[in-house]
Amino acid sequence: MTMTTADFSQAAAAKAVPSMRRSFAEPRNLRSYLLTLSVWLIAIIASVPLFSVLYMLISQGGARLSFDLFTQLPPAGFMPGGGFGNAIIGTLVMVGIGSLISIPIGILGGIYLGAISPDSKLSETVRFVGKVLTGFPSILVGVFVFGALVQAMGTFSALAGGVALAIGMLPTVLLTSEQAIRMVPQRMKDAAVGIGCTTTQTVWKVVLPTALPGIMTGIMLGIASAAGESAPLLFTALFSNFWLESLVEPTASLSILIYNFSGMPFPNQIQLAWSASLVLVLIVLVFNILSRLFGNRKV
Amino acid sequence: MTTNLSTPSAAAATTAGANAPQYAISAAIDKIYYGDFLAVRDSVIGVEKGKITGFIGPSGCGKSTVLRSLNRMNDLIPIFRLEGRVDFMGQDIYAKDIDPVSVRRHIGMVFQQPNPFSMSIYENVAFGLRLNRYKGNMDEQVERSLRRAGLWNEVKDKLKQNGLALSGGQQQRLCIARAIAIEPTVLLMDEPCSALDPIATRIVEELMLELKQDYSVAIVTHNMQQAQRVADITAFFSVDVSKGGRTGYLVEKGPTKELFDHPREQLTREYVSGQFS
Amino acid sequence: MAQLKPTSLSEKSISQNPSGAEYATDRGFKWLARASGVGTIVLLVAVLIVIGAEALPAISKHGLSFLTSAVWAPGRNEFGILAEIWGTLYSSILALIIAGFFGVAISIFLTQDFLPPALAQVFRTIVEMLAAIPSVVYGLWGIFVVIPAIRPVANWLHEYLGFIPLFSTSFGGPGMAPAVIVLAIMVLPTVAAISQDAFRLIPYKVKEAAYGMGTTRWEAILKVMVPTAANGIFASLVLGFGRALGETMALAMIIGNANQISLSLFSPANTLASLLASTFPEAGQIEREALMFAALTLLFITFIVNVAGTIIMSFASKQQTS
Numbered sequence: 039m040t041m042t043t044a045d046f047s048q049a050a051a052a053k054a055v056p057s058m059r060r061s062f063a064e065p066r067n068l069r070s071y072l073l074t075l076s077v078w079l080i081a082i083i084a085s086v087p088l089f090s091v092l093y094m095l096i097s098q099g100g101a102r103l104s105f106d107l108f109t110q111l112p113p114a115g116f117m118p119g120g121g122f123g124n125a126i127i128g129t130l131v132m133v134g135i136g137s138l139i140s141i142p143i144g145i146l147g148g149i150y151l152g153a154i155s156p157d158s159k160l161s162e163t164v165r166f167v168g169k170v171l172t173g174f175p176s177i178l179v180g181v182f183v184f185g186a187l188v189q190a191m192g193t194f195s196a197l198a199g200g201v202a203l204a205i206g207m208l209p210t211v212l213l214t215s216e217q218a219i220r221m222v223p224q225r226m227k228d229a230a231v232g233i234g235c236t237t238t239q240t241v242w243k244v245v246l247p248t249a250l251p252g253i254m255t256g257i258m259l260g261i262a263s264a265a266g267e268s269a270p271l272l273f274t275a276l277f278s279n280f281w282l283e284s285l286v287e288p289t290a291s292l293s294i295l296i297y298n299f300s301g302m303p304f305p306n307q308i309q310l311a312w313s314a315s316l317v318l319v320l321i322v323l324v325f326n327i328l329s330r331l332f333g334n335r336k337v
Numbered sequence: 338m339t340t341n342l343s344t345p346s347a348a349a350a351t352t353a354g355a356n357a358p359q360y361a362i363s364a365a366i367d368k369i370y371y372g373d374f375l376a377v378r379d380s381v382i383g384v385e386k387g388k389i390t391g392f393i394g395p396s397g398c399g400k401s402t403v404l405r406s407l408n409r410m411n412d413l414i415p416i417f418r419l420e421g422r423v424d425f426m427g428q429d430i431y432a433k434d435i436d437p438v439s440v441r442r443h444i445g446m447v448f449q450q451p452n453p454f455s456m457s458i459y460e461n462v463a464f465g466l467r468l469n470r471y472k473g474n475m476d477e478q479v480e481r482s483l484r485r486a487g488l489w490n491e492v493k494d495k496l497k498q499n500g501l502a503l504s505g506g507q508q509q510r511l512c513i514a515r516a517i518a519i520e521p522t523v524l525l526m527d528e529p530c531s532a533l534d535p536i537a538t539r540i541v542e543e544l545m546l547e548l549k550q551d552y553s554v555a556i557v558t559h560n561m562q563q564a565q566r567v568a569d570i571t572a573f574f575s576v577d578v579s580k581g582g583r584t585g586y587l588v589e590k591g592p593t594k595e596l597f598d599h600p601r602e603q604l605t606r607e608y609v610s611g612q613f614s
Numbered sequence: 615m616a617q618l619k620p621t622s623l624s625e626k627s628i629s630q631n632p633s634g635a636e637y638a639t640d641r642g643f644k645w646l647a648r649a650s651g652v653g654t655i656v657l658l659v660a661v662l663i664v665i666g667a668e669a670l671p672a673i674s675k676h677g678l679s680f681l682t683s684a685v686w687a688p689g690r691n692e693f694g695i696l697a698e699i700w701g702t703l704y705s706s707i708l709a710l711i712i713a714g715f716f717g718v719a720i721s722i723f724l725t726q727d728f729l730p731p732a733l734a735q736v737f738r739t740i741v742e743m744l745a746a747i748p749s750v751v752y753g754l755w756g757i758f759v760v761i762p763a764i765r766p767v768a769n770w771l772h773e774y775l776g777f778i779p780l781f782s783t784s785f786g787g788p789g790m791a792p793a794v795i796v797l798a799i800m801v802l803p804t805v806a807a808i809s810q811d812a813f814r815l816i817p818y819k820v821k822e823a824a825y826g827m828g829t830t831r832w833e834a835i836l837k838v839m840v841p842t843a844a845n846g847i848f849a850s851l852v853l854g855f856g857r858a859l860g861e862t863m864a865l866a867m868i869i870g871n872a873n874q875i876s877l878s879l880f881s882p883a884n885t886l887a888s889l890l891a892s893t894f895p896e897a898g899q900i901e902r903e904a905l906m907f908a909a910l911t912l913l914f915i916t917f918i919v920n921v922a923g924t925i926i927m928s929f930a931s932k933q934q935t936s
Contacts, residue, residue, distance in 0.1 A: 058428060058439035067436070070832045077723040084716050085740045087799045091747055091755050098758075146650035154647055164651040166924060167658045173853055173920040174661075175860020177887050181909040182661045185668040205657065212654060236632060236640040266748025269862040272891055293863070296750040300757060300867055308758075315751045326746050413825060442828030452823040455842045455933075465827045468837070515827070 099316030102309045107317070112279050112295060118306055122314050124281045125290040128196065129321070131282060132275060132291060133264050135200025140207040141257055147208075148215025148253070153227075153245050154237060156220070165216070171209040179205045180273030188274055196282065196289035199275030206267055207260035214259065218252020219245055251332045258329030262322045268293035292318040359386040360424075361523045361553035362407055362444070367421040369402055371414065376402050380587035382572055384523055384555045389545060391568030391593065392557045395613065398574035399585020400557045401449075404525050407555065408444035409437040426522070442469065445521035449528040451508035453500030453515070458483075458492050461500040461511055465519035478518060486514035487544050506537025513544065517552070524548065526556040530563065542567050561609060564593065571596045573605050662917075665910050672907035680907055686873045686889075688897070693904035695911060700875045701883040702912070705790060705865070706858035708879075709797035710805075713858075714851050716798070717805030718840075721847075724806075725813040726835055738810075745803035753867030756796045761787050761868065764795070768880050785880040788870035794879070796864050805854040808927065812846020813839060815931060845930030852923035859916045862887035886912040 061067060106121045113120030147168075151161045183202040188194055222245050230240040246253075268291070275289040277298060282289055292314050299311035360383040369377040377399035384390050384407070392400040402411065409430060411417040422429050430440045442465075453461050462479045471478065479496075483489040488510040492503070500511050509529060516524060526545070530538040545567050548554060558564050564571050572590035576583055589602050600606045607613060632640075672680065676693055683694025720741060724734050768785035775781050785791070820842060824834035840847070870882020871892050886908050894905055 056426070056439070056443055058425075058430065058435050058443070060434050060436035060439075066438075066830050066833065070830050073832045074728065077719050077728065080716055080719040081723050081737055084720055084744075084802060085737070087755075088740055088744055088747075090759055091751065094755055094759060095751070143650045143653060146647045147654055150647035150651040154644055160648070160651060164654050167655050169924045169927075170917070170920050171654070171658060173856045173860075173916075173923065175862065175887060175912065175916050177860065177862040177890055178661065178665065178909060178913050178916070181668070181890070181906065182664050185664040185906070186660065205661075208654065208657070234629070234632070236636055238640040238643040239636070241643070262746060266746070266751075268748065268750045269887070269891055272863075272895060276895060293748055293750045296754060297863055297867065300750070300754045311754055315748075315754055318748055319751060322746055322748060326743075408826070410822070410826060413822070438828050438830050440828075441826060446826040448819060448822060448826065450819050452817075452819040454820065454823065454838055464837070468827060468829060468833060512823070515823075519827075 095312065095316045095319055098309070098312035099314075102313040103316065107310075107313055111281065112290070112299075112310070113306060114279075115302075115304060120306070120310065122290070122292065122295050122310060122317075124278065125292045125295040125314065126317065127282050128199075128275065128278070128290040129265060129292045129318070131285075132196050132199040132203055132271070132289065133261060135197065135285075136203030136207055136264050137257070137261060139201065139204035140211055140260065144208050144211025144256070144260075145215045145253060147212045148219055149241055149245070151212070151216040152219030152249075153222075153241050165213070168209045168212045171205075172213065174209075175269075176202075176206050176267055177269035177273070180270030183270065184273040191286065193286060194274060194276040194288040195286040196275055197285045199271050199289060199291070200285075202270035202274045203264040203267055206270060207264050210260040210263065211253075211256050214256025215249070215253045218249040218256070221252060222248045254332040255329045258325045258332060262325035262329065265325065266293060266318060266322045268297055272297070292321075358383070358388075360384065361386050362423065362425050362555075364403070364407060364423040365421050366403060366406065366419065366423070368419070369399070369406060369411075370416075370418040370420075372416040375582055375584045377585045378577075380574070380585075382587055382590065384553050385570060386553045387549060388569040389549050389554045389556060389567050391564035391571040392555065392574060393559070393561060393564045393571060393608075394574030394585070394588075395576060395608070396559065397583050397585065398576040400572075400574045401527055402585065403574070403587075404527055404555060404557045405446075407523075407525055408446055409440050410446060412437050442519065443521055444523045444525060445516035445519070447509070447512050447516050447524065447526040447529045449531050451505055451512050451532060453503070453508050453511050455499060455501055457497045458500050458503070458511060459496040462514050462518050464515060469519055471519075482514040482518035483511075485517060485544075485547070486510045487540060488514055504537075506533050506540060509533060509537070509541060510544065513541070513548075517548065520551075522553065524552045524554045526554065528557050528559060531559065538563075561597075565597055568593045573600075573602075573608065575604055575608070662913070665906065665913055668903075668906035669910035672903040673910075676904065676907065680904070681911065684873060684875060688901045691900060693901070693907075695886065695889070695908050697873045697875050698884050698886045698889045698908065699911065699915075701790075701869070702859055702885040702887070702915070704877075705793050705797055705869070705883070705885055706855055708790075708794040709801055709858045710851060710855050712794070712798035713801040713805050713854055717802050717850065717854070718809050718847055720802075720806045721809035721813055722835055722839075725810055726831070726839065741803050741806050744799060745807075749800070749861065749863040750867070752796050752800060753864040756792050756864060756868035757788075760792045760795055764791055772880060779877040780879050783876065783878040783881040786870075786882065788868050789880055789882045790869065790876075791879040793865050793869040793883070793885075796868060797858050797861055800861055800864065801854045801858045804857050805850045808850030808853060809843070809847045812843035812850065812930065815846065816842050845926060845933060849923055849927035849930050852919060852926055856916055856919040856923055859919060860887055860912065862891050866891040886915075 106119065108121060108126060109123050110121035111124055112122055147164065151165060155161050179202050183198050187198045187201060226244055226248060227240055230244040235243065271291050271294050275291060277294045278288045278290045296311045296314050299307040363383040366377060366380045368375060380403055382403065392404060394400050405411045406419055407423060419431055423431055425444065428435065454464060459479055462482050463475055466475060466478055480489060483492060488507060491507060500508065503511060530541050533541065542563065545554060556568065570590060571593040573588045573596065574585050575588045576585050588604050596605065597609050600609060680694055682696055684697040685692045685694045724738055765785060768791060771781040772784050816839060820838060821834065824838040829837065865885050866888035869884060869888055871884050871888060872882035873884055874881065876883065889908055890905055893901065897905060
C-alpha cells in the first residue's frame with residue numbers, strides 16, 4: 039500500500055490527530071456502563087414480584103391441592119376441609135355467558151370497523167369508545183349492571199355477572215378483531231371483490247378465515263381477563279355457599295371466594311384462598327397461553 | 338470479462354499525480370461480511386483531502402456498505418464484520434482499542450433519507466455541539482452552520498419550529514447543517530439526494546461544491562450525472578455474481594473526467610455508457 | 615341497485631347476477647355489524663346515564679358537601695368521600711411514580727438492543743404476565759408477602775426518620791405503603807407496553823442519525839430516542855394513571871379501609887373503588903345511594919383521565935408515524 043504513512047504524516051500536520059481510543063474512565067463511557075447496569079437491575083427487580091407470586095401459589099396453594107377442592111362446598115367458619123367446587127362452576131358459567139354475549143358483538147363490531155366502513159365518522163367514534171372502555175374501571179361496570187339489571191331483577195345472579203364480564207371483554211374482542219381484520223392484505227379482499235363477491239361474501243369467505251387467528255388471540259385474552267375479574271362480580275353475582283341451581287340466583291366465583299376468605303381469621307380458609315388462587319391463575323394462564331399460540335400462528 | 342482488479346499499487350497509480358494526493362481516510366478493505374454473506378471484497382479506496390470522492394456503481398455493488406464502514410456506521414448491524422484496515426489520520430479505526438463513538442464524531446454522515454430529530458431546527462443543529470460540550474457561542478455556530486448549508490434565510494425566523502415540519506430538501510440541508518456544525522474532518526454522504534426533487538438536488542449539489550473547501554467529502558450516488566457534476570475523483574464499484582453470491586468490489590477509480598472519458602476497464606466503459614445499471 | 619340485463623350477457627356464461635337472497639343477506643349482515651358498533655357507543659352512554667341516575671338521590675340529599683367532608687357514618691346518615699378522593703389520588707400518583715420509572719426503564723431495556731431478541735422476549739413475557747395475575751391474587755399476595763416484607767423497613771424508617779411526614783405514623787400492616795407497591799406492580803405492564811410501542815414506532819433512520827453524530831448508546835437513548843417517544847411515554851403514564859385510579863380489589867384487601875387523610879405511607883387509608891367494594895355488599899339502602907355518588911365521582915375522574923390518555927396516544931402515534 040503506497041498511500042499510508044507518508045500521506046498521513048501530512049494529514050496529521052494539518053490537523054492534530056484526535057485520540058479515538060476507548061477509555062473506560064471517560065465520563066460518557068463510565069455513565070453508559072452505570073446506566074446499563076441500572077436498567078439490568080431494574081428489569082431484574084421488576085421480575086421479582088411475578089416469581090414471588092408464582093412461588094407462593096405453588097407452595098401455599100399447591101400444598102392443599104386435592105380432589106376435594108373441586109367437589110366440595112366452601113366450609114363455614116371453624117369447619118375444617120371443604121373446597122370451592124361451586125366457585126369454579128360459577129366462574130366458568132359466568133365467563134361462558136360473558137363470552138356468548140361479547141364475542142359475537144365484538145367480532146361483528148370489529149368487522150364493521152375493519153372491513154365495512156373503516157374510515158367513517160361512526161367507526162372513528164366506536165374505536166375511540168372502545169379504547170376508552172378498555173381503560174374503564176371494572177368496578178364501575180359492576181355498578182352499572184347493578185343499576186341496570188340487578189335492581190330490575192331483584193336479585194344478584196350469574197346472568198348479571200355474565201353481562202358484567204361481557205362488558206369487560208367487549209373492548210378487547212372488538213379492538214383485536216379490528217386489528218386482525220385490518221391485517222388481511224388488500225389484494226386478497228380485491229380478489230374477492232373482483233370476482234363479484236358482495237361485501238358479506240368477501241368478509242365470510244376471505245377476510246374472516248384469514249383473520250381468524252388474530253381474532254382468536256383477542257377472544258382468549260378477553261376470556262383470560264374476565265376469568266380473573268372480581269370487582270364487577272361483587273355487584274352483580276355476589277357470592278353463594280351452595281351449588282349453582284339457576285342463573286338467576288347469587289352465584290359463587292373463585293375471585294370473590296379469594297376476596298372473602300383472605301380476610302378471615304381461619305387458617306383453613308386462608309389455605310383455601312391460596313388454592314383457589316392457584317386454580318384461578320391456572321385458568322387465566324391457560325387462556326393466556328392459548329392467545330399466544332394463536333398469536334404466533336399469525337403470518 | 339476477466340477480473341482485472343485494481344491492485345493497491347494500481348489504485349495508487351491512478352490517483353498519484355504530480356502532487357501526491359493527501360488522504361483524510363484511506364481504506365484497504367479485504368472483505369466485508371454480513372454473517373456468512375460476503376458483501377464486499379478487495380476494495381482499496383481513499384477520501385482525498387479537500388476533494389469530493391464519488392462512489393458509483395449498480396445497485397448491490399456495496400458502495401453504500403463501503404461508505405458506511407468508513408465511520409463504523411455498520412457497527413449498528415450486529416452481524417457485520419470487516420477484514421482489512423480503514424485508516425483515519427494514521428489510526429486504524431477498526432483497531433480493538435478505538436471507540437466507534439469517537440470515530441463518528443470526527444467523520445460525519447448525511448443519510449439517504451433526511452433524518453432530522455423530532456426537535457426544533459435550532460436544537461437539531463445544536464445537537465452535536467451540546468454533545469461535544471461546545472464552549473463557544475452556540476447561536477453563532479448554529480447560524481454559521483445553517484448559512485453554510487444554505488438554509489439560514491429560509492429558517493432564520495422559525496428556528497423554534499420542529500425540524501420535521503420542513504420540506505424534504507430543507508430537511509436534508511438541515512441534516513447537513515447538523516453534521517457540519519461540529520466541524521468534522523470528513524463528511525460522508527450516502528445518496529443524499531435520492532429522496533429529493535431536482536431543484537432540491539441542485540441546491541444540495543451546489544452546497545457540496547462549497548463544502549469541499551473545508552471538508553473532505555465522500556458521496557455515494559446512483560446517478561452518474563451527479564458524480565460528473567460534483568466529484569473530483571470517482572470510484573466505480575460493481576457486483577460479482579460469479580460464485581453464486583452478490584459480492585461488491587472496486588473496479589477502478591480515478592479523476593472523474595478520466596474515468597468517464599477514458600475508462601481503463603471494459604466493465605466501467607459499459608457502465609458509464611449506460612449499457613447496464 | 616341497477617343490474618346488468620341477462621340479455622346483454624353471453625348466453626353460455628356461467629356467471630349470474632347475485633340473487634335476491636344474496637342481496638338481502640348482504641344488507642342484513644352489514645346492518646348487524648353496524649348495530650354492533652353503534653351498540654358499543656350506546657353501552658358507554660348507558661353506563662354514564664345509569665350511574666348518574668343511581669347517584670341522583672344521594673346528590674340531592676348530600677350535595678357538594680359529599681365531596682368535601684371526610685365523614686362516613688351510615689349510623690348518622692352522614693356521608694363524605696374527601697378521604698377516599700385523597701386516598702385514590704395519593705396512592706395512584708405514588709404508584710405511577712414507581713411504575714413510570716420502572717416501566718420506562720424497562721421499555722428502554724427491551725427496545726434498545728440491550729438483549730438478544732430471544733432473551734428480550736423472555737423479559738417481555740414476564741412483564742406481560744404481571745398483567746395476567748388477577749387483582750384478588752395480588753391482594754392475597756400483598757397481605758401475606760408484601761406487608762410482612764416491608765414491616766422491618768417501615769419500622770426502621772418510622773423510628774429513625776419519623777419526623778418526615780411520609781413516615782410519621784407507625785406501621786400497622788394494611789395501609790398506603792403496601793397498597794402503593796402492589797398498585798405499582800399492577801400498573802407497570804400498562805406503562806411498559808405502551809412505552810415500548812412508542813419506542814418501536816421510532817424509525818430506524820432516527821437511530822442512525824443519532825449514532826452518525828457520534829453519540830454513545832445512552833446519549834442516543836436519552837437525547838434522541840426518549841424525546842422522540844415523549845408523547846407516547848406520556849400517554850402510557852396517563853393511561854397507567856387511569857388504571858391505578860380504578861383498581862379495586864387488591865387495594866380493598868390491603869389498604870386498610872380507614873376513612874382518614876394522612877401523608878404517612880404507613881397509616882391505613884381508603885380509595886373510592888375500595889370503599890365501593892368493601893362497603894357495598896353489606897350496605898343498606900341509604901348507604902348504597904351514597905356509594906353510587908362515590909361511583910359517579912370515580913367515573914368522572916377516570917373518564918377524564920382515560921379520554922385524555924386515549925387522545926394523547928392517538929396524537930402521539932399519528933405524529934410519530936407521519
